[in-house]
Amino acid sequence: MPNQQDQQFHTLITCSQLADADTTNLRIVDCRFDLSDTEAGRRAYTQSHIPGASYAHLDEDMSGPILPDGTGGRHPLPDPDEFARTLARLGISNNTRVVLYDASGGSMASRMWWMLRWVGHDSVAVLDGGWDAWTAAGLPTRSGEESPQPGSFTASPRPELVVDAAEMLRKTASGGALVIDARAADRFRGENETHDPIGGHIPGASNLPQSGNLRDGLFLQPDELAARFSELMGNRPPSEVIFYCGSGVSACHNALALQHAGIGEARLYPGSWSDWITDPTRPTAQG
Numbered sequence: 169m170p171n172q173q174d175q176q177f178h179t180l181i182t183c184s185q186l187a188d189a190d191t192t193n194l195r196i197v198d199c200r201f202d203l204s205d206t207e208a209g210r211r212a213y214t215q216s217h218i219p220g221a222s223y224a225h226l227d228e229d230m231s232g233p234i235l236p237d238g239t240g241g242r243h244p245l246p247d248p249d250e251f252a253r254t255l256a257r258l259g260i261s262n263n264t265r266v267v268l269y270d271a272s273g274g275s276m277a278s279r280m281w282w283m284l285r286w287v288g289h290d291s292v293a294v295l296d297g298g299w300d301a302w303t304a305a306g307l308p309t310r311s312g313e314e315s316p317q318p319g320s321f322t323a324s325p326r327p328e329l330v331v332d333a334a335e336m337l338r339k340t341a342s343g344g345a346l347v348i349d350a351r352a353a354d355r356f357r358g359e360n361e362t363h364d365p366i367g368g369h370i371p372g373a374s375n376l377p378q379s380g381n382l383r384d385g386l387f388l389q390p391d392e393l394a395a396r397f398s399e400l401m402g403n404r405p406p407s408e409v410i411f412y413c414g415s416g417v418s419a420c421h422n423a424l425a426l427q428h429a430g431i432g433e434a435r436l437y438p439g440s441w442s443d444w445i446t447d448p449t450r451p452t453a454q455g
Contacts, residue, residue, distance in 0.1 A: 176189070176293060177265045177266070177267070177291045177292060177293045178290065178291075178292075178293060178427075179293060179294070179424060179427050179428040180293055180294055180295075180296045180387055180424075180428055181267055181293040181294070181295055181296065182295075182296050182297075183295065183296075183297060183301050183302050183305050183307060184305075186218075186267055186295060186302075187305075187307055189267075191220065193263065193264055193265060194220075194264070194265045194266075194267065195220075195222065195258065195259045195260050195264050195265070195266050195267075195316065196218050196220050196221040196222070196266075196267045196268075196269070197221060197222050197223070197224050197258055197260075197266065197267070197268050197269075197277075197280060198213045198217050198218065198221045198222065198223045198224070198269060198270070198299075199224050199226070199230075199268050199269065199270040199276040199277045199279070199280050200212050200213060200223075200269075200270045200271045200272070200276065200299065201225065201226040201270065201272070201276045202272075203363070206225075206226075206227055209223070209225065209226075209270075209276075210223055210225060212271070212299075213313075214311065214312065214313060215311055216309045216310070216311055217309060217310060217311075217314075218269065218299075218302060218307075218308075218309065218310075219308050219309070219310040220310075220314060220316075221269075221314060222258040222259060222314055222316055223313070223314075224254075224258060224268075224280055226243065226276055226279070226417070227243070229254050229258075230243070230246075230276075230279055230280055230283060231243040231244060231245070231246060232244045232245055232246035232247060232250070237446060238442070238443070238446040239439070239443060239446050239447075240438075240439050240443055241415045241416060241438065241439035241440055241441075241442035241443035242363070242364075242414070242415035242442040243279075243415040243416055243417055243438075243442075244416075244438065244439065244443075245283070245286075245330070245416070245438045248286075248287050248323040248325040249323055251283060251287060251323065252287060252321045252322060252323040253321075255284070255287075255289075255319065255321040256318050256319045256320055256321045257319075258316065258319070259316025259317055259318060259319050260289075260319045260321055261319035261320045261321055262288075262289065262320070262321055262322060263291075264291070264319060265291045265292075266284060266289070266291065266292040266293070267292075267293055267294075267295055268280045268281055268292065268293070268294050268295065269294065269295035269298045269299055269302070270298050270299065271298055271299040271300060272298070273298070273378075273379070273382050273385060273421070274294050274296075274298060274382075274387070274421055274424065275378065275417060275418050275420075275421050276417065277294045277295070277298065278294055278418075278420040278421040278423070278424040279416070279417045279420045281293070281294050281420065281424055282329075282420035282423050282424070282436060285326070285329070285433075286325065286326055286329055286330070287321075287323040287324060287325055287326075288323060288324030288325065288326060289321075294424060296386050296387055297385050297386050298385075300385055301385065301386070328435070329433065329435055329436060330435065330436060330437075330438060331410050331435050331436065331437045332437070332439070333437075333439060333443055333444060333447070333450070336370065336410065336412075336437050336444070337450060339410065340370055340371060340372045340373070343372070344408070345408050345409065345410050345435075346374065346400060346401060346404050346408060346409045346410070347370060347372060347373040347374065347410045347412065347437075348373065348374050348376050348400065348409060348410070348411050348412075348422060349369050349370070349373045349374065349375050349376070349412055349413065349419075349441075350376065350377060350378040350411060350412070350413040350418045350419040350421060350422045351369075351375070351377065351378075351413050351414055351418065351441075352377050352379065353375055355367065355414070356368075356369045356373075356375040356377075357369075357454060357455055358453075358454035358455065363414050363415070363442070364414060364441060364442050364445060365445070366445045366452065367454065368441075368452040368453055368454040369441070369452070369453055369454075370412065370441070370444055370451075370453070371451045371452070371453040372453075373412070373453075374400050376396070376397070376400060376422060378413070378418045378419070378421035378422055378425075380396060381393060381396070381421060381422065381425040387425065387428060388425075390428055390429045390430055391429075393425045393426070393428060393429035394429040394430060394431060396425075396429075397422075397425070397426055397429060397431060398431070401431070405432070406426060406431050406432035406433055406434045407432075407433075407434070407435065409426070409434035409435065410434065410435045410436070410437055411423055411434055411435070411436050411437070412436070412437040412440040412441065412444075413440050413441065414440055414441050414442055415439075415440050415443075416436060416437070416438035416439060416440045419436055419437070419440060420436065422434075423436060
């Protein structure tokens with residue numbers, strides 16, 4: 169059984185826990201990002217951040233290069249070794265405890281949380297309530313940029329956590345998995361689509377918006393999260409659950425919530441809807 173300190177760096181950590189945490193071998197990463205203004209997060213970080221935090225940019229640090237044909241989606245996963253170099257630059261080594269935060273309910277931080285687990289690093293937690301909760305509590309902040317001592321990180325990728333489009337097509341056609349879309353209900357239905365050229369969802373998918381994991385900016389209690397997911401999952405094991413969203417970001421919020429609920433680790437389709445629609449032969453659904 170993990171001890172209490174280990175549990176604090178597994179899924180979620182509270183502001184008071186982080187404020188009281190031993191900073192030895194601890195790295196904090198600011199993941200604030202705005203899809204409509206991709207430099208807003210970096211500006212906000214420079215203006216004010218949690219002391220000791222480095223900054224990770226969704227497009228530059230948590231994504232690989234977008235391919236000319238769009239395959240892989242709007243935020244494709246980087247090469248694992250390239251991501252390991254990013255982590256080392258952020259001061260993270262294989263034995264480092266990591267805390268991540270953002271100002272969007274955990275959406276961006278949960279992407280980084282999932283990616284760390286994807287490359288074999290489990291000692292990572294998202295700050296519950298993020299930047300808003302930290303500042304509301306009157307906890308210390310700092311301006312400028314931090315230059316951490318570089319770490320040494322070796323990736324141990326976990327390919328079993330990742331699903332590609334071909335497997336998604338097989339799973340949806342056969343009913344061999346429960347596919348859950350984390351986007352808002354209107355985007356799932358194909359309405360108000362602002363990010364992708366085609367609206368709708370993968371046929372057979374269920375909609376469980378990631379916003380439902382929160383109440384007043386904080387994650388629901390584990391038993392409440394468990395009830396939310398169990399209603400859809402029934403007796404399915406988490407390994408038969410596949411999360412997706414628009415580009416593999418907010419789906420990680422559901423993955424974090426499922427883990428925090430104590431249910432286990434689901435799989436992610438990183439390319440998500442933005443990758444799915446690059447092949448016109450793949451079926452789509454609206455409504």
